[in-house]
Amino acid sequence: MGRAPCCDKIGLRKGAWTPEEDQKLLAYIQSHGHGSWRALPKQAGLLRCGKSCRLRWTNYLRPDIKRGRFSLEEEQVISHLHAILGNRWSAIATHLPGRTDNEIKNYWNTHLKKRMNMQTGGIRDPAMSTTHSKTSTETLDLVLDSPDMKPLISSKLSHMSQWDSARLEAEVRLSHDSQLKMQDCESLLGRMQGLMCPKIHNSLATHQATSPDCKELLSQRSVQMFQTPEAASSHLLNNCWKPTSFRSHEGVDHISPTSTLSSLEGQHSSPSPAGSEAHTGYVKPEHFILKLLLQNSSSSPISHKQGSGLMHGTAINGPNQSPWQQNQSELKVEEMKLLNAASPGSLGLISTEGQQPLSLRSSSSPQPTSSIISKSSWDFPSMGIPPELLLDFRDRTNTTCVTQKNSTALGTWSELGGLDGKDYWTNMLQLVGPPCNQPNATVPTITKW
DNA sequence: AAAACGGTCAACCGCGTTCCG
DNA sequence: TCGGAACGCGGTTGACCGTTT
Numbered sequence: 001m002g003r004a005p006c007c008d009k010i011g012l013r014k015g016a017w018t019p020e021e022d023q024k025l026l027a028y029i030q031s032h033g034h035g036s037w038r039a040l041p042k043q044a045g046l047l048r049c050g051k052s053c054r055l056r057w058t059n060y061l062r063p064d065i066k067r068g069r070f071s072l073e074e075e076q077v078i079s080h081l082h083a084i085l086g087n088r089w090s091a092i093a094t095h096l097p098g099r100t101d102n103e104i105k106n107y108w109n110t111h112l113k114k115r116m117n118m119q120t121g122g123i124r125d126p127a128m129s130t131t132h133s134k135t136s137t138e139t140l141d142l143v144l145d146s147p148d149m150k151p152l153i154s155s156k157l158s159h160m161s162q163w164d165s166a167r168l169e170a171e172v173r174l175s176h177d178s179q180l181k182m183q184d185c186e187s188l189l190g191r192m193q194g195l196m197c198p199k200i201h202n203s204l205a206t207h208q209a210t211s212p213d214c215k216e217l218l219s220q221r222s223v224q225m226f227q228t229p230e231a232a233s234s235h236l237l238n239n240c241w242k243p244t245s246f247r248s249h250e251g252v253d254h255i256s257p258t259s260t261l262s263s264l265e266g267q268h269s270s271p272s273p274a275g276s277e278a279h280t281g282y283v284k285p286e287h288f289i290l291k292l293l294l295q296n297s298s299s300s301p302i303s304h305k306q307g308s309g310l311m312h313g314t315a316i317n318g319p320n321q322s323p324w325q326q327n328q329s330e331l332k333v334e335e336m337k338l339l340n341a342a343s344p345g346s347l348g349l350i351s352t353e354g355q356q357p358l359s360l361r362s363s364s365s366p367q368p369t370s371s372i373i374s375k376s377s378w379d380f381p382s383m384g385i386p387p388e389l390l391l392d393f394r395d396r397t398n399t400t401c402v403t404q405k406n407s408t409a410l411g412t413w414s415e416l417g418g419l420d421g422k423d424y425w426t427n428m429l430q431l432v433g434p435p436c437n438q439p440n441a442t443v444p445t446i447t448k449w
Numbered sequence: 450a451a452a453a454c455g456g457t458c459a460a461c462c463g464c465g466t467t468c469c470g
Numbered sequence: 471t472c473g474g475a476a477c478g479c480g481g482t483t484g485a486c487c488g489t490t491t
Contacts, residue, residue, distance in 0.1 A: 014460085014461075015459095015460075015461090015484095015485090016459075016460075016485080017459085017460085036476080037476075037477075038475080038476065038477095050476085050477095051461085051462095051476095051477085052460075052461080054477080054478090055459085055460065055461080056459090056460085058478095059459070059460080060459075060460095087480065087481090088479090088480085089479075089480065090478075090479060090480085101478095101479075101480080102458085102459075102460085102480095103458085103459095105480075105481085106457070106458050106459085107458095109457095110456065110457055110458080111457095
C-alpha cells in the first residue's frame with residue numbers, strides 16, 4: 001500500500017524549478033528522451049527525483065503544451081466531458097490537445113465549477129451579467145431560460161450539493177446542445193434498461209436477497225408484462241424498488257456513492273409519479289445511457305478510484321466478479337432503482353411476455369451459442385458490451401420497448417441533422433472513447449435502431 | 450500603508466495500477 | 471506467481487500575486 005515518497009531522499013531538491021534546472025531537463029530529454037524517469041535525474045545532472053522531473057516535463061516543459069486562456073470551445077468540451085466522466089482529468093485531457101490534466105483540473109476548480117454553481121444556484125455573477133460579449137455564461141443563460149430547459153432545472157436543486165448542481169448544469173448544456181429529444185432518449189433508455197434487467201436479476205439472485213420484496217421482484221420480473229411504463233413504474237415502486245428494500249449480503253443497505261439522488265429525503269417513499277417530479281431535472285436519460293455505454297465501451301476496467309463520477313464498476317460484469325465488483329454491482333442495482341423511483345414513467349421497460357424465466361450462469365457453465373441479435377439496433381459488440389450480456393437478450397426476440405406515454409415528442413431522429421441520431425452518439429462516443437492521440441484506436445460506432 | 454483575504458497554479462503527496470524480473 | 475519498481479492519477483498544498491478593508 002503506497003510507498004515512501006521518492007523525494008524524501010537526502011539532497012534532493014523540492015519546490016519550484018529554476019530556469020537552470022528546466023534547461024538541464026529540457027536539453028537532456030531532447031537529446032536522449034526520458035526513458036526511465038528514475039534514472040534520468042542523475043544522468044541529467046539534476047538533484048531532483050524522477051517523479052518531479054516527469055511532472056515538470058509533462059506539465060510544463062513539453063513542447064506541445066498549449067499556453068494561455070482556455071477558449072470557449074475548450075470550456076465546453078471540459079464541461080461536457082466532466083458531466084460524463086467526472087473528475088477523470090487525464091481522460092478529459094486526452095481530448096484537449098496541448099492541455100494537461102493538471103491544467104484542466106485547476107481550471108475547473110478555479111473557474112468552471114464556481115461559475116456553474118452560481119448559475120444553477122440562481123446567483124448571477126454581476127461581472128458576468130454586465131459584459132456585452134456573448135460569453136459562455138450568457139450562452140448558458142439562454143439555455144437555462146429556454147422553454148425546454150426550464151422544467152428541467154426548476155428550482156428543485158436545493159437538496160443537491162453544489163457539486164451536483166454543477167453537474168446538472170453541464171448536463172443541461174449537453175442535452176440542449178445536442179438537441180436530443182426526450183422521446184428518443186426514453187426509447188433508447190428503455191432498451192438499455194431492458195438490457196440491464198437480466199443482470200439486475202442475476203445480481204439480486206446471486207446475493208440471495210432475503211427481502212420478500214426482492215423475492216417478489218425476482219419471481220415476477222422475468223414473466224410479467226407491463227402494458228404501460230406507468231404500470232411498470234407503479235409496480236416497481238409499490239413492491240420492490242425502494243432504497244430500503246435491497247440489502248447486500250452483508251445486510252447493509254446500499255446507496256450508491258455516485259448517485260446524486262438522495263434517499264434521505266423521502267422522495268422514494270411515494271409511489272406516485274408526482275412524488276418524484278422534483279428529480280426530473282437531474283435524471284437525464286441520455287446521460288444515464290451514456291454512462292452505461294462508457295462502462296461498456298471501455299477497453300480497460302474503469303478506475304476504481306473514488307470520485308471518478310462514473311457509476312463505478314458494472315452490474316453487467318461477467319461472472320468472475322471480485323468482491324469489490326460484486327459490491328459495486330449491488331450499488332448499480334441501487335442506482336437503477338433510484339432512477340426508476342425518481343423518474344417513474346420516464347424509463348421505458350422491456351416487456352418479457354412469453355420469455356423463459358432467467359437463470360443464472362456460472363463461469364464454468366457453457367455459454368449459449370445462439371446467434372447474434374437479429375434485430376440489432378446497436379452495434380453492441382463494437383461497443384465492447386460483453387457477449388455474455390447480449391446472450392441474455394438474444395433469445396428474447398419478442399421484446400418490445402414501451403416508452404413514456406406522455407413524453408414530449410419534439411421531432412424525429414431524422415430531424416436532428418444526423419442519421420437516426422447516429423451522429424450525435426457517435427460524436428459523443430468519440431469524445432469519451434479512445435483519445436484523439438491514438439489514431440489507430442477503434443471508435444465505437446452506432447448503427448440504426 | 451499594511452494586514453487580511455481570496456484566487457491562481459505549479460508542485461507535491463499518497464495511493465492504485467501496471468510492468469517486469 | 472509474486473514482489474518490488476515504475477508509472478499514472480487525482481487530491482492537496484503552499485507560494486505568489488492582486489484586491490479589499
